[in-house]
Amino acid sequence: MSESRIFELLSDLIDGWCARRALHPLHTVLGAYLGFNGLTDGWIQLWQAVNDLRGLGDRDLTETEREKVSELRAAIHQRFNAAGRAAELGEPAG
Numbered sequence: 001m002s003e004s005r006i007f008e009l010l011s012d013l014i015d016g017w018c019a020r021r022a023l024h025p026l027h028t029v030l031g032a033y034l035g036f037n038g039l040t041d042g043w044i045q046l047w048q049a050v051n052d053l054r055g056l057g058d059r060d061l062t063e064t065e066r067e068k069v070s071e072l073r074a075a076i077h078q079r080f081n082a083a084g085r086a087a088e089l090g091e092p093a094g
Contacts, residue, residue, distance in 0.1 A: 006075050009068050016065065024060045028052045040088065047076045047089050 010033055017026045032049035036042045053061065053069045061069065080089050 003079075006072060009072050009075075013065060013068055022060060024056055025053055025065070028056065040085070043076065043079065044088060047073075047080075050076060 010029070014026065014029070014033065016022075029049045029052075032042075032045040036046055050069060050072050054066075054073070077089060
C-alpha cells in the first residue's frame, strides 16, 4: 500500500470522527498525524497511535472504522517489514 493510500485512509477516518464528534479516536491519533515528519520516528508514532485505536470500544469506532484501522496497521507494518525494520515496531517480521 502506498504512503498516499495510508494518509487517504487516515484523512477519511479523521473526517468521519470530526463529523460525529468522536473525541476519543481523534485524541488518540491527531498528535501522530499532525506531527508526522516522514522519518522513522514519525512512522513509529503513527504506528503506536493506530495500535492504540484498536483498544477503543465499540462506542468509539464503527465496524467499518475498525476495518480501516486494521488496514492501516497492516500497511504500516508492511512498510517496515519491506525495509527489514519490523522489529522497530515491536512486532516480528513476516
